[in-house]
Amino acid sequence: MDIIPLSALNKSHRQLIGGKGYALGQLISLGYNVPPGFCVTTLVYDQFLDQTGLRDLITLELNRKNMGEMRWEEIWDTALRIRNLFLRMPFPANLKEVFKAHCDHYFQTDSVVVRSSACDEDSAGSSFAGLHESYVNLRGFDAIIKHIQLVWASLWSDRALLYRRELGLEVEYSAMAVIVQRLVLSDVSGIAFSRNPNNPEQTIIEAVHGLNQGLVDGSIEPDRWLLNRSTGNLLKHIPVERTRYMVCTDNGITLAPLPPDKAKTAPLNAEQVNQLFQLAYNLEQQFDLPQDIEWTLSNNQLFILQSRPVTAKKANSAEDKRGWYLSLTRSFDNLQQLHHVIVNELLPAMASEAKRLDDYDLDQLSDHELAIEIDKRRIIYQHWHDVYWDEFIPFAHGVRLFGEFYNDSLNPSDPAEFILLLNSSDMISVKRNQQLAELAVEVKQNPELKAALERQDYFAAVCEPFIQQLDAFLKEFSGLAWGTEICFSDQSKTIKHILQLASKALVEKDKVTDQKNQQMQDHFLSHFQGEQLKFALQLLELARVSYKIRDDDNIYLGRIESQVIKATELAKNRLAAKGDPDSQLRNANELIALLSNPGQVPKTKHKKRKNKQPSGKLKARQIIGQPAVAGLSSGIARVVLTSDDLFDFKAGEILVCTAIDPNMTFVVPLAAAIVECRGGMLIHGAIIAREYGIPCVTGIPLATSRISTGDKVTVDGYLGIVTLDK
Amino acid sequence: MFRTMIYKRAINLKEEQELFLTIHNLLSEQKLGALATHSQGEPWASLIAFAASDNLDSIYFATPKTTRKYSNLLNDPRCSLLIDNRENLASDFSNSIAVTATGVIKELDKSEKSAALQLFLNKHPYLETFTQSPTCAFICLQVNRYNLVRRFQEVMEYHPGL
16 A cells, blocks of 8 residues: 555545546546556655654744744745755665665666655645646666655645645645656657636647656747637647757756757647547546646657646735745746846846936936936836846745755755855955955054044044045945945944954955855765766856845845935935925925925924834743854844944844845944844845854844844854843 | 561552652653743743653753753752643543652763763654754753652652662
């Protein structure tokens, strides 16, 4: 019962073999051609979990935090940690023996496909297909075993966790069956819908050259045939430009350029289209529901890979961002295309937009014109904000893809180890921080200069070269916004910050980090050879670019945002000069209205910025978050909510904030520890804290209200605990 | 007279053995207990995961070093631990049993803790990462006395190692 040949699957196994396994068993019993193999039942999954103790570990992981409070990045972290647990868990010897016997019997050295078969994933009522993993072209017992573990882990993938409630995912009851089948070397593959979900009168057939993974993951556009569902008559063939196809490599699959003769030819001829229509029709009759079929042709032999009921996609409401989250999972190929667009088109366009706005002389505008300009700038900012969500954030998936590849290849005990390989010294925020550090070193080494700066005697002769450098620095970095304020617009605040930096020893960090990073990179690459080495390097490069852009795009967006702020600040000053006592508190809409209608009497309805006020009755004593960077530190908390808080930051304080964005990372070197509301191992705060080796706990949503500036705080970055002293 | 003494002794031994087994079973079955400490007379109770040695003379637990219970124990190593099997039902008054272990704690260093830690992790394998943290202390409660309460108010005392 633990492992059952596909040809022996029947109704009595239903609860143990998942939706896909059940459908394959039925297809075989109806006489259809299905690649041979076996089903690893959910009993084996349960045994694996119970024998290794994984069930309890998954329970702990899932209950660290209320899933409803997690951001998608935190859900990804959870899924990655669970994935690592599965990968690192030694396979119990008794189970291994059973597998070995089956693998030897069925496949010897043949290539296989390892596919998920979760319970209910393919049933008529649900539309969760594709949440779990499948792996194509694996050879040898060890590879099969490892990928069975990965398929099991995908029961808890980030995508599955997003739909945890709908899927009814519970550690106690949920289990995953796995299908292991011989790989069919496809000439042509595709899908068929016996009934078009968008038009009940039609049947759809889609086909590509090569394996069907390219079609299923969306990286290859298929040829499409629409047929009359009643007669089978062809209504329309929609050909595409065929450029690539999915082929097998030594140990996996890849997209390759399509040979010219294939590129010219449609994947299916009329007879084959008709054969597939008949297949779809028959399956719908036999299963009594419209079917969604995956098929493949090899040497003119038709194989069915899967058949499941057609499900209508559930529409996401505007608040339900899960559809967007799911779209974040991109293939390597897709990411490379996105990279091209971002680097060559979007970033330069953002930079020139920011420059154009900066060069524009706002002072010459009348009040009315200024109001129009503010509105224009808001629209421009909104446009780039949308681009940021639609293009830049998905590109960040390059880092995730690399993280999974790194963990699969090196099996590290720390699933976030790969992050240290991402650092790139040419990031804008890193350059800015380095320049600040250099200025601080200069102050540190020159007591006379330090003394002059401390007494604010900036015109002293000893300060002259320093002030010149500082002006150059401010010119380069002054256009960076954080929140609603522009950082580095004030010389004396910046000097205050540099004096703080100078009170700490920071000089050697970069060299040590560089050496360590190089060693890590060498260690990583030593695991590969030949084609694999090439791929590993490409993926590392993609991840670095993805991380760098993820950092820089914030800065570019910050520059555009600062241009909106620049215009609104000017408006506030003009209104203040005209006697509006509330000008500094007004939002953009009010500013526009008041500038456009000078006669309008300003209302004074503004609320002041809400100060966080602990109720006095409720006091957090110990708060749990995610341990992002190991280490233990105690100190006085500074809750950073405004730009002023940033510049008030003293060396040795504990930085408590909503989220560290690249525009504010310059305070990080001063911090003894970091506590962040936002969670996720790839957030800026966590990454930069890791670089500086500063203990960091993330993912405490109420950190900025539960902790107050001045509290004595102990941050345990090993366990993710923040303790507030009495 | 002599026969009566022997008889009594035999009954005592039997009772002692039965008591030992009752406590042993309870401590094996239960994963959590309530630890009582104090700071300058201010009481403090904490729920902890524990494991007991086979002869019941030691109970092991782990705690982050940043916690109040840890700082209390640093100031005064005396503490007690309540372990029970109540089910939050009326029948608990007659059916459930509770044991209070009283003694003195000692934080185990690396060289002392390997066997004890293994014992603890056999019972709580999911706490491995937690116990590996440098900020986590691994503690042995050297038990002087167990008080067993059952059948509503019957209280028996057991001294391990005597």
